[in-house]
Amino acid sequence: MKKTTVLQVCVAFVLCSLQAVIASAVDCPDQETGGTSCTISLEKLLERAAQHAELIYRVSEESKLLFEEMLVSFGGVNLHVPSGTMCAPKTVSMSKSEIQQISDKWILHSVLILIQFWTNPLADLHASLENYENVSSALLDRSRWMSSKLTSLEQGVVVLIRQILGDGGLLLEVPEETSDHIVSSNMLETFRRDYSVLYCFRKDAHKIETFLKLLKCRQIDKENCSFF
């Protein structure tokens, strides 16, 4: 009996791996691949990227609120976010009309830069949150989730760049190292730093979401997208 079960597991494993390989071909029938690797359609990619970004923004919002609640229990620490500490240096501050005039290329690049900027600080934030005494598991889960989803969003944006801008569209810029990870023994400083991470990340997540939604609208539904 054992032998047969092992055999069944092996067969199932083989089939599953085959299925994983084949599943990537699901989207292919309507495209002419001509022997090259199969890709997902642009609409689906943009849809997924926009959904990812929206979800990340929502979770970051919740994380910030949870963090504030947690600090209230510490005695109402005054959290005044010093401007410009953790927020991305390349802050994009534009009005809607300005944003709608920027090109797709610019959108994609700035999104990618933002994502790459936030990958490390989020990981550091998660590590720092684990050291807190009365941190809620919801907050920990969310910060871990955000890190992983951001990575997958980065992969999606890379694919989008390759599809929309062609193979040469990817600039290999080394993201500049921002502030070093300062381990501070002062609890207040730790609070401030973590809160600023959450605060700024929330804002940047909203940026990413807006950019991707706009890009999606432009690529898919050119008529309905209003250009002022």
Place this chain on the structure above:
Amino acid sequence: MRRDAEQALTLMWLLSWIPHSMCHSPPGRPRLTKCRSPEKETFTCWWEPGSTGGLPTSYHLYYRKESSVEVFECPDYHKAGNNSCYFDKRHTSIWIIYNITVVASNTLGKAYSESVEVDVMDIVQPHPPENVNVTLMQTKNSPYFLVQWPPPHDADTRSGWVTIKYEVRLKMENRGDEKDSSNWESYDAGKQLEFSIYSPQPGAKYVIQVRCKLDQGLWSEWSPSAFIQLPDNMSDTQNAVMILAITLTVIIFLLTAGVLTVKMKRVKHFLLPPVPEPKISGLDTQLLKSGKSEEIFSALVTLGYPQIAQSSDRQVEYLVVSDYDEEAESDSKARLEYQKKENCASDSAQNSIQGLNTTLSEQAHPGIVSNQLSAVFGDLQQGLHLDSNGSSVKAQDQNTQMISDSKCEHVSITPARFTGYVEVDEEKREQKPLVGEDYSVVSDVISDNILVLQDSIPVQGHKEVKCDKTSGAEETGGVIEPLGYMETVTTFSSTS
């Protein structure tokens, strides 16, 4: 003296009036009350003026963007009303923090309000949807409400700039209309512009409102109420029919259950007819279970069933030799029919037949001569070791039945082609089987007690007639050796 006091008092009283009308002071501090953006593209800030200080004061709003030190002034003071500042699209940047200050100034001085930091992303609150429309849809005895509304007029949801979410709430209006929020039922309508509410109560009046939210911002105010009144007679008949059907079903079910419990067996036989068990006549399962083998076997032995020899003490053996002339068989062999019979008393079994003490008795059967006995006799003598004492062999006509007379002592032997009946008296013979140990002479076994022996050598048939009944033996050919009672008949030997 008194006049001076009066004058002083009047003067003081008069003087007290003056500062109220003529005293000026710098203005009090204004206060920014709220800032709102209805569509994340523009925003407006309102403030509350402080004390005016008796002089005409003017208010200015200055703001600074997050990363720069340059100070700007409010672009539009009038569009949004008094004490407000409207930032249009060109001046609204999202994702940066505005540092806003209101300055109240008059001729005597200025007053600065507290600075407020505003991020447009955080102050988004849309206008409520207007013109909420409720209709009652009657579909096949299940009516429902259909609530429809237009989107807020300035939100850009098509391009994806904002993601809008709606919420619908309704309340049944009672007589004593208490403004209790717990009576409201809220439903999340997502992004759609219509919503269906099912199972309304007939005869009631409902109040319905809608509100919306952009991204993760603030909920808008509730829209103006929409009312709807339901008619009274709605699907009562359907309920009655349903109740009747259910009652009938329950009654039928109970009846069926009752009938089943009463007539369980018959129903069971009707539905599942019993399979007949296999029965072997004479075989009793109860007997089998009891395990007594003797009884089982005795029960098995019935009429027609082959008998098992019980005691061999009472056996009479017959030798039946058949004549092949009647039949068209070429092979002639001495056939010995060896038959056993019951109830033949055996007195003494000491005699031994030297040859064959047989008495040949022949039935009165015309034309059938049992002559060729020699082979038979020879066999009997040599191979068969017939040792019985005066056992009588009775040869019987083949066509006649075997004489079941046990007391007869006829011994007759008919070799092949004879039909004779040879009866061997058991008394004389005592249990020795005719065949003895040499079974090589047996060429065929016909039944349980009939053996056909093969004669391979010419032997002389012997005939012995003991019985008086016989009229004598006929012998054909051969050398007849008178042996007293023995008559030998030579027969041909034939091997089959």
